[in-house]
Amino acid sequence: MRTKQMLLALLTLLVCPSLMFAGTVSGKVTYTGTPAKQKPIDMSKEPSCAKQHATPVTNETVVTGPNNALENVVVYVSSGAPDDGQVPTQAVTYEQKGCQYIPHVLVMHTNQELKITNEDQTSHNIHPLAKVNREWNKSQPPGTPPIVEKYDKEEFISVKCNVHPWMHGYFAVLKTSHYDVSKGSGDFKLPNLPPGKYTITAWHEDYGTQTADVTITGNETKDVNFTFKAKAY
Amino acid sequence: MGKIFAVTIAIIAILSAVPIVMNYWGPPADVSTHGPAIDEQMHETMWEAGISFLAAQFVLALFVWQFAGRGKNDKLKTFPGGAKGLVIAAFLLVGTEILALGVIGQKAWATVYFAPPDKNALTIQAQAGQFAFYFRYPGPDGKFGAIHPDKIDEGNQNFFGLDPEHDVDSRDDIIAGELAIPVNRQINLMMHSKDVGHSFYVRELRIQQDFVPGLDLAVHFTATKTGQYEIVCTQLCGLGHYNMKAYLTVLSQEDFDKWLKDKAAQ
Numbered sequence: 001m002r003t004k005q006m007l008l009a010l011l012t013l014l015v016c017p018s019l020m021f022a023g024t025v026s027g028k029v030t031y032t033g034t035p036a037k038q039k040p041i042d043m044s045k046e047p048s049c050a051k052q053h054a055t056p057v058t059n060e061t062v063v064t065g066p067n068n069a070l071e072n073v074v075v076y077v078s079s080g081a082p083d084d085g086q087v088p089t090q091a092v093t094y095e096q097k098g099c100q101y102i103p104h105v106l107v108m109h110t111n112q113e114l115k116i117t118n119e120d121q122t123s124h125n126i127h128p129l130a131k132v133n134r135e136w137n138k139s140q141p142p143g144t145p146p147i148v149e150k151y152d153k154e155e156f157i158s159v160k161c162n163v164h165p166w167m168h169g170y171f172a173v174l175k176t177s178h179y180d181v182s183k184g185s186g187d188f189k190l191p192n193l194p195p196g197k198y199t200i201t202a203w204h205e206d207y208g209t210q211t212a213d214v215t216i217t218g219n220e221t222k223d224v225n226f227t228f229k230a231k232a233y
Numbered sequence: 234m235g236k237i238f239a240v241t242i243a244i245i246a247i248l249s250a251v252p253i254v255m256n257y258w259g260p261p262a263d264v265s266t267h268g269p270a271i272d273e274q275m276h277e278t279m280w281e282a283g284i285s286f287l288a289a290q291f292v293l294a295l296f297v298w299q300f301a302g303r304g305k306n307d308k309l310k311t312f313p314g315g316a317k318g319l320v321i322a323a324f325l326l327v328g329t330e331i332l333a334l335g336v337i338g339q340k341a342w343a344t345v346y347f348a349p350p351d352k353n354a355l356t357i358q359a360q361a362g363q364f365a366f367y368f369r370y371p372g373p374d375g376k377f378g379a380i381h382p383d384k385i386d387e388g389n390q391n392f393f394g395l396d397p398e399h400d401v402d403s404r405d406d407i408i409a410g411e412l413a414i415p416v417n418r419q420i421n422l423m424m425h426s427k428d429v430g431h432s433f434y435v436r437e438l439r440i441q442q443d444f445v446p447g448l449d450l451a452v453h454f455t456a457t458k459t460g461q462y463e464i465v466c467t468q469l470c471g472l473g474h475y476n477m478k479a480y481l482t483v484l485s486q487e488d489f490d491k492w493l494k495d496k497a498a499q
Contacts (some may be wrong), residue, residue, distance in 0.1 A: 039390045040499050042410030045365055045479050061389050125472065139472065160388060163473040165365050168388025206389075233398040 023216030025200055026189040027223050029075070029182040030068040031207070033230035038062060041166045048121040049099035049164075059168065060104040061206050062230070069186030070228060072105045073204045074156075074172045076179035077190060078211065080198030087111045088177065091148075094159075094169070096124045096140070101159060101169030105205070107179050108171065110154060116140070116147040125162035128171055130155060137162060156203060170205055202226040235301020239294045246290035250283060261437050264458040264483065268439040270341035278334055285327070345440065350453040354419035359412065360393060361444040362427030364473030366464060367392045370407040370493065378403020385427070392427075407496045412464060413482045414456060415489040421453045432468035435481055443468055456483040 040056035043049045063071035091113035095102040097120060108114055118124050118140045126147065127137035132155040138147050151157070151173040161167035172179075180188040182202075190200070193216050203209045207228040214222050252258060263272055350356075358369040358377060371377050378400045385394035395403040414420050424433060426444035433452075434441040437460075442452050466477035484492060 041390065044411045046476075059388065059390050123473075123476070158388070163364055163476055165362065165387040165392065166390060 022191065022219060023193040023195065024189060024191045024221040025193060025198070025214055025216070025224050026187070026221060027075075027225040028186040029070045029073040029188065029202060029204075029226045029228070030186055031064065031070045031228045031230040032068070034232050035062045035064060035230040036233050043099055043164075043166070046099055046122055046164060052098035057098070057100060059166065060100075061168075063104070063184075065184040065186055067186075069182070069184065070204065070207075071182055071184055071186065072103075073182040073186075073188070073202050073226070073228075074105060074107055074174075074179060075182065075188040075190065075200060075202045075226070076107075076172075076174050077176050077193070078199050078201040080196050081176055081178055081193065086177065091115045093117060093146075094171075096120060096126070096161070096167075099161075099164050099167055101167060103169075103181070105170045105172060105181055107181060108151070108173055109177055110173055110175050111150050111152055114149045114151070114171075116149070118142060118144065123163060124167075126159065127162050128157045128159045130157045133157065133173070156205075158205075172203065200224055202228075204228055206231065236298055239298035239301065242290055242294040242297060246287055246294070250287055253279060253283060260439075262458075263439055264437045264456050264460070264462070265439055266455040266457060267341065267344045270344065271439045274334075274338045274341045277337070281330055281334065285330075345452055345454060350421040350451075351419045354421040354453055355415065356421045356423065357412065357414070358393075358423045358425060359433060359444075360425045360427055361431035361433070361466065361470075361477075362392070363429065363471050364466075364477040365410065366412070366433075366466075366477070366479040368409050368412045368479075369393055370409070370496075372405030372407050372497065374402060374405055376402040378406050380425070382427075405497070407493065409496055411480045411482055413484055413489060413492050415486045416456055416459050416483050418486070419453055419455045421451060424450045424452065429470050430468050431466045431470050431477070434465050434467040435462050437462045438481070441467060456481075459483045459485060459488075 038058035038061065040058050042056070043053070060072065065071055087109050092106060092108045093115045094106050094117070096116070096118045099120060099122070116126055121142050123139060123141045125137055125139045129135065130151070132153045133151045136149070140147060151171070153173065154175045155173050157171040157173065159169040159171055178190050178193065180190055182188045195216050195218060197213065197215050199211055199213055201209055201211045207230070210226050210228065212224045212226070214224055216222060260272070263269060356371065360367045360369065369377065378395045378397070379402070381394045381396050383394065384391060384396050392408060395406060397404045424442065424444050426446040429446060431444040432441060433444065438454055438456065440452060440454055442450060444450070460483055462481045462483070464479045464481050466474060470477065
């Protein structure tokens with residue numbers, strides 16, 4: 001009887017180790033120095049968008065929060081976690097609204113379905129400047145169905161609109177589902193990590209990347225913090 | 234049948250002249266100091282071209298009327314002395330007219346192009362790029378920072394390719410998506426294209442000038458009435474051409490100073 005129980009436990013461990021020991025990496029992304037001032041966007045050329053913003057929105061290259069928190073940093077497991085090859089079936093959505101990209105940084109798994117919608121009363125022409133993946137640009141008049149695309153290689157892709165020069169965002173195509181994007185507080189969390197040695201990478205569109213090595217031994221939470229040096233210009 | 238055709242030609246000629254003579258589709262009211270000269274020139278050109286057009290149509294109608302229904306065996310009448318004299322006469326008449334229009338017209342045109350701008354003219358740089366206009370004011374130091382095409386980063390709102398990190402002149406440059414100007418002050422507009430050919434057209438200002446990549450052109454003008462006017466690109470520049478526009482806002486000096494101050498504070 002006891003052997004049977006032990007065998008069952010062992011089997012569970014082999015088949016699905018994360019159920020037994022699920023480690024978590026969490027922490028905060030901050031910056032030092034003074035970041036460049038984010039300028040308000042002049043949308044006067046596109047009145048249907050301009051009127052959606054009571055106060056002008058600024059560009060989102062560097063978005064900060066209280067206590068030097070840095071937002072829109074993609075934190076992900078860049079090595080150590082085997083690519084489970086499980087592409088999420090749920091599509092991710094990238095919205096064009098008020099002549100802005102929402103979210104500013106969109107993370108997706110390779111081969112995961114990407115839906116791009118146009119909520120505006122104007123035409124957009126989305127142009128992700130892919131270098132590793134196949135590059136395309138597509139026009140999307142108001143009221144047309146979402147554009148559905150996929151990327152099959154890992155890449156950070158700068159996205160622009162060929163009609164509205166101020167529109168800018170990023171696609172982060174990753175080969176892992178262990179990722180997070182830092183919030184307004186700079187916090188991120190990577191749960192469900194089975195025991196092992198991992199490299200965690202933090203990527204910011206303007207400040208570059210940073211990595212940290214972490215070892216998960218069991219059911220524990222490891223603190224990893226990233227600090228980027230801000231650029232004044 | 235031929236006579237009906239002759240009458241039809243005359244009627245079409247008269248009908249097409251009516252809206253022009255009655256000024257049905259006239260341009261919007263002019264708001265510039267050089268506009269009246271251009272309007273006058275356009276008016277004169279329309280009259281002269283209109284009279285020539287009507288005269289030609291009536292002569293055509295007359296000939297159709299006269300010679301319609303000619304029998305198969307009737308001899309074709311020829312112009313006395315051959316057509317040579319008539320062609321030379323017409324050539325001289327039309328040539329003189331076009332030359333005269335050109336000589337008189339260049340006065341209106343040259344005020345915008347060839348005369349140097351006033352000393353106290355406000356210099357603004359206009360940059361056209363696919364598919365938006367951006368305008369740059371030199372800021373309190375009165376100097377424009379240098380342009381570095383490799384530094385253009387639209388997502389970061391560096392539309393002109395400035396280098397504030399190393400170039401002190403560029404730090405106070407004011408960049409706007411609309412062209413705000415003070416009323417009754419001469420504006421010296423320096424025109425720069427970021428990519429392909431574009432055009433700057435403001436109907437009310439009576440100005441239409443192409444942006445030519447690699448060639449920085451300048452026009453100067455003075456607006457005489459406050460208000461908001463549309464700036465459109467009238468040179469087919471690509472997919473988003475239809476959407477390439479901006480607004481010209483003519484403000485009182487006081488409002489303009491305030492606008493500039495607000496922009497500088499951003």
